[in-house]
Amino acid sequence: xxxxxxxxxxxxxxxxxxxxxxxxxxxxxxxxxxxxxxxxxxxxxxxxxxxxxxxxxxxxxxxxxxxxxxxxxxxxxxxxxxxxxxxxxxxxxxxxxxxxxxxxxxxxxxxxxxxxxxxxxxxxxxxxxxxxxxxxxxxxxxxxxxxxxxxxxxxxxxxxxxxxxxxxxxxxxxxxxxxxxxxxxxxxxxxxxxxxxxxxxxxxxxxxxxxxxxxxxxxxxxxxxxxxxxxxxxxxxxxxxxxxxx
Ligand code: SAM
Numbered sequence: 001x002x003x004x005x006x007x008x009x010x011x012x013x014x015x016x017x018x019x020x021x022x023x024x025x026x027x028x029x030x031x032x033x034x035x036x037x038x039x040x041x042x043x044x045x046x047x048x049x050x051x052x053x054x055x056x057x058x059x060x061x062x063x064x065x066x067x068x069x070x071x072x073x074x075x076x077x078x079x080x081x082x083x084x085x086x087x088x089x090x091x092x093x094x095x096x097x098x099x100x101x102x103x104x105x106x107x108x109x110x111x112x113x114x115x116x117x118x119x120x121x122x123x124x125x126x127x128x129x130x131x132x133x134x135x136x137x138x139x140x141x142x143x144x145x146x147x148x149x150x151x152x153x154x155x156x157x158x159x160x161x162x163x164x165x166x167x168x169x170x171x172x173x174x175x176x177x178x179x180x181x182x183x184x185x186x187x188x189x190x191x192x193x194x195x196x197x198x199x200x201x202x203x204x205x206x207x208x209x210x211x212x213x214x215x216x217x218x219x220x221x222x223x224x225x226x227x228x229x230x231x232x233x234x235x236x237x238x239x240x241x242x243x244x245x246x
Contacts, residue, residue, distance in 0.1 A: 002049075003030065004134045007042045011064060016040060016050065018060040021127075027055050040064060041133070043141040045071065072137050074101030074244045075193050081106045081153045083113040083203035085232045093233040094125050097142060098132035100237065101244045104143040110150050112205030122146070150207075154200060154215040161196035162186075162243075165215045166235045169224035173209040179222035182239075188246035197243050201236040 005022045018026060026032045034052050041047040046067040054061040080097060084090050084107045097105055107122075125144050133141055148156070157163045169179040191197070200215060216222065225235055 002037065002039045004039045004041060004047070004137070006130045006134060007040050009042065010044055011040060011042045011048055011067070014064050016062050016064050018062065019058060023058060023060045026052075026060050027057070032060070038062070041139045043133075043139070045069070045073075045139050047139050070139060072101075073140055074103070076188060076191060076195050076197050076243055077103045078197045078199060078240050078244055079104045079106065079157075080199050080201070080236055080240050081108045081148070082199075082201045082236045083108045083110045083232060085204065089231070089233050090121070090125065091128050093236060094128040094142075094144070095132045096233075096237050097240065098129055098138060099136045100241050101138070102142055102240055104145060106145045106153060107147040108150055108153055108200070108203075109147055110203050110211060111208050113203040150211050151214055154218045154220060157198040157218065157220075158196055161198050162191065163198045163215075163218070163220040164200070164239060164243075165212070165220040165222045166199065166201045166225060166239050167207060167212055167222045168229060169222075171206060172222060173212055176212060176216055176222070179224040181224050181226075182242055185221065185223070188243045199236070199239050199243075201232055201239070204232060 005018060005026060007016055007018065026038070032052055032055060034055060036052045038050055039047050040050045046069050048067055049065040050062040052060060052062050080102050082105065085093065094105065122144060129142050129144060167179050172179050200220065212222070223239065225238055230238065
């Protein structure tokens with residue numbers, strides 16, 4: 001795949017000027033020269049072949065070919081609500097979620113959550129989304145939404161969506177039903193294209209019984225991911241991956 005660069009404004013016309021991080025990467029890191037060819041995308045779903053015309057220290061001017069409608073989105077539309085882990089594990093989670101094809105990630109505020117994203121964290125995560133999309137070829141950016149409370153998230157899943165709550169079978173509240181293994185759920189390939197799949201993953205400290213009940217009350221299905229306790233990012237990517245790749 002040719003080197004890909006992100007244009008933060010919708011591309012219109014036959015000329016584009018790259019500045020800041022993308023120009024720096026192209027001009028200083030890649031040492032690109034006039035005449036070199038790259039691919040541009042603006043997050044709206046298509047991509048463009050482009051040729052460098054002028055390279056300066058601060059900006060790169062390119063001539064742009066016609067829009068190519070190349071769709072590398074997943075068949076199902078996955079929204080991943082996750083109580084974010086700390087530090088580098090956040091960045092790793094974002095990168096892999098983009099690669100797998102998650103449509104939207106919503107950081108969750110939970111009773112035992114530890115790392116709630118500040119505004120500058122969300123900006124850093126947004127940059128991680130762009131870098132991952134450049135690398136993996138996605139022409140749409142995974143949305144990183146503002147943090148949501150647990151109750152608002154589990155209540156917001158639209159009618160007709162598949163709602164999956166990752167929760168170990170052995171941790172289910174006594175008065176709730178059993179968490180099912182993936183093998184007992186409808187297989188992902190049986191779901192119609194564009195079906196909304198909403199996934200919820202709790203914090204390192206686990207979800208409280210009240211939080212689990214709140215989700216079950218909104219018709220979420222508890223899903224057991226096996227006998228081992230997975231870290232937040234492992235559980236999130238394993239469950240999202242099962243639906244996005246299945
Ligand atoms: N002791 C905690 C508990 O009671 O859930 C462990 C929390 S785990 C580190 C973080 C989150 O990952 C959990 O809230 C759950 O959403 C998900 N998770 C981890 N292992 C899982 C498993 N085996 N089955 C289902 N979900 C799991």
